[in-house]
Amino acid sequence: MADKKMPYYNRELSWMDFNARVLEEATKRENPLMERLRFLAITGSNLDEFFMVRVAGVKAQVNSGYKPKDTFDLTPQELLKELEEKTHVFMEKQYSCLSRSIVPALEKQGICFLSCEEMDSQQLDYISQYFKEVLFPVLTPLAVDNSRPFPLLANKSLNLAVYLKSKEKEKKGDDKCFAIVQVPGILPRFLELPCEGGRAFTLLEDIIMHKLDELFELHDIKAACPFRVTRDSDMSIDEESEDFMSEMKKSIKRRKRGRPVRLELPAKCDKNLKSFLIDMLKIKKNEIYELAGPLDLTFLSKFAGIKGCENLCFKPISPVAPADFWGYDDIFAAIRDKDRMVHHPYESFDCVVKFIEQAAEDEDVLAIKQTLYRVSGNSPIIAALIKAAENGKQVTVLVELKARFDEENNINWAQKLEKAGCHVIYGLYGLKTHCKIALVVRREEDGICRYLHLGTGNYNDSTAKIYTDVGLFTCNPQYGADASSLFNVITGYSRPPEYQHFAVAPHGLRSFFKQRIQLETENAKKGLPCGITAKVNSLVDPEIIGLLYEASCAGVPVRLVVRGICCLIPGLPEVSENIEVISIVGQLLEHSRVFRFENAGNPKIYMGSADWMPRNLDRRVELVFPIEDEDLKQRAFSIMEMLLNDNTNARKMLPDKSYQHVTHRGKPALSAQQAFYKDAQERLKARQHVEHDSPLIPIHTADEAT
Structure with a gap:
């Protein structure tokens, strides 16, 4: 410990x-x-x-x-x-x-955002027409008084608070009158205005505030301001409920009613409105954030994608066809010949989709088993699994209903899969199933063969375009046996087995990493080759951190690529002098988890779904697998070295816990992400050149390969 x-x-x-x-x-x-x-x-x-x-x-x-x-x-x-x-x-x-x-x-x-006060007459006419035809029918002003309580506002929704005074002078008790107007989330947050020379936009809330008198004709508008409430959304779930799906749906509804934990207001908010909101929301003053600009900056993501501004964006990384599959029309034949590795998004995720699609249509495929943690809104993987069930295959899918903020999406997919005849598992009691594995059982001339896809990322064709992940395809019989054992644990009451190659949480992954790190420490003490190189999203686990400190003190060089949270502090005298930590934040989101151990001169490399966090090691079903094919091992080694040599998007963590950009020091600029993209293109061109005279039909068309 x-x-x-x-x-x-x-x-x-x-x-x-x-x-x-x-x-x-x-x-x-x-x-x-x-x-x-x-x-x-x-x-x-x-x-x-x-x-x-x-x-x-x-x-x-x-x-x-x-x-x-x-x-x-x-x-x-x-x-x-x-x-x-x-x-x-x-x-x-x-x-x-x-x-x-x-x-x-x-x-x-030439791009600007205008308030209504800054608009010319043509632009004012334009927003008036938009308000009349589009906005007004959607808006619902909600008065707040003795008979009409403060409404339950949706988490993260943008609303307007309005301070009013009645125009009816004889009316009693008209000192202060308040109302709420929700800014409709169903409509685009920004509107482009007619503009001569350049482009002009305005925000939806500005239009509504400009037109408030049309919503409250019997009142004078004394003040109005936008506000936004963030609520406690951590879910408590009764996993012993007889109907787990129903319990999940109830928990999702409870999330929307969570206690406010933050109130965002404009810096120049009317004091009456501010007091009203504090009183109604029971918010503390230190939970109020007064901001000098538009609330909820997330809309800027859609704004960044407006047409006509492509020259102001990154040059897109358009995935190429994976070189490992070039020249094969049968994905199973390719995997039978050799283990295959795919590096996303530099290489297309299509091969993963085609793996399931071909399995769904192949007459010799008997069964498909797969884990799903986060999938896209219009998932081709789900469509293929449904097709497989319709074609009479035995389809078993674990859909993790507890994937945070994807619960509703996953519930919908689970129900569709069940209706199609798939066996759907909702996960294990007390655990999230986070491993990324697909198993295809196929009848062949020499018997049953098990084909596997093992990955570091989700089966999500959308995020696969912006998250960096690695996938392995294999039909190694020992890997297949491990996969069958893992699925038996997930779907039945099987005791966790002794895996031949896999390291699986929650029963064996912590001990696996502990043994590997301690072995490097022992090798250092014996003067044998040693070293630990790891890439994770987060490093939090105290025991792992303690073991890495011990390894460093023994002289083990420890090189860590940690994108996000890092609770380990590198470079401390007599504690972590031999540990270096870098974080890479760039065009793509670094998501893959890779672990290399020097192993006394016979280096081993593993990939998988687990970060070094207590939840991944103790409270989830996670999978870490070795890369054993010699060619793929070398490729995996080179991936790690490229990341460690990045001097464009990499920042080094210092002993004072701050981060500073890695300097070039006279070296040419190197972006690992751009280098991987170039490598994917060059590997494909090399395969295309070799296969130029081959009669085999490639899996991908030439268009997809460019």
Whole structure:
């Protein structure tokens, strides 16, 4: 067990530092302008979820008097104070970035946002027509008085608070009168205006505020302002309920009624409206965030995609056909010949979809088993699984209903799969199933063959275009046996087996990593080749951190690529001198998890779904698998080395817990993401050249391969 006095950086504060790195990308003038807006929107979306889950959780701990078990971490009271200070400063930086840097840059490009006071007569006529024809029929003004209580406002919805006075002078008690108008989330947040020279836009809430007198004809409008409430959205679920699906639906509804944890207001909010909202929402003053700009910056993500501004965006990374499958018309034949590796999004996710689609149509395929954690809204994987069931295949799908904020989507898919005749499992009691695995059982001339796809990312064709992940296809019989055992544990009452190749949580993954790290420590003490290289999204687990500190003290070089939260502190004398941590934040979201251990000169490399967090090691079904094919091992090694050599998007974590950009130091600029994209293109061209005279038909068309 790790030393209780060991250096440990609080996970929530570390997460705030990660979001600050994303915000840095929004401030970078070398990034394309619309991408800077997109990064700013991401920081807003990230912060929303952080408040809904993490900050809400800390507040709950404070209210319940919870005391942390680990003496090296902050108390909830200490943490909440730091978080509130840090988030106020962070949100000020968000709006400073928008108003002082991005808005002037947009104006230089001839793009501006106008308030109604700044519009010319043609533009005012245009918004009047829009209000009359589109907005007015959708709006529902809600008076708040003795007979009409303050409405239950949806989490994260944008609303207007209106302070009114009656025009009927003889009416008694007309001192203060209030109403709420919800800004319709169903309509676009911004509207393009007619404009001579350049492009002009306005926000929906500005149009509504300009036209409030048409909604409240019997009153004078004294003041109005937008506001936004973020609610506690962490779900409590009774997993012993007889109807788990029904319990999930109830929990989702409860989430919408959670206690407010943040109120966002404009900096110049009328004092009467502010008092009214504080009173109605029972919000504390330190939970109020007064902002110098439009509320809810997440809309900027859609704005960044407006037509006509493609030159202000990153050059898209358009996935190419995977070189490993080039020249094959039969995906099973390709996998029979050799293990195959695909690196997304540089190489197309289509091969994963085609793996399931071909299995659905293949007469020799008997069964398909797959885990689904997050899938897209119009998932071709789901469509293929439904087709497989309709074709008489035995289809078993684990749909994780507890995938946070994807619960409703997953419930809908689970119901559709069930109706099609698939066997649907909702996950295991007390655990989330987070592993990424698809198993196809096929009848062949020499007997039954099991084909596998094992991945680091979700079976989601949408996120596969922006998340970096790695997938392995194999029909190795030992991997197949492990896969069957894993599915038997998930779907039945099987005891967790002794896997031949897989390391699986919650019963064997912690001990696997512990043994591997300790082995490197022992090798260092014996003077044998040693080293640990790992890429994860988050490093939080105290025991793993303690073991890495011990390895460092023994002389093991530890190189870590940690995108987000990192509770380990590198570079501390006599603790972590041999540990370096970098974080890569760039055009794509780094999502793959990869682990390399030098193993006394016979290096081993593993990939999988698990981060180094207690939840992944102890409370989830996770899968980590080895790469054993020699060619693929070398490719996996090169992926890790490329990431470690990035000097464009990489930031190094310093002993004081701050991050600084990795400097070029005379070296040419290297973006690992761009290098991987170039490598995918070159590998495909090389295969196309070799296969030029081959009569085989490629899986992908030439158009898809460019």
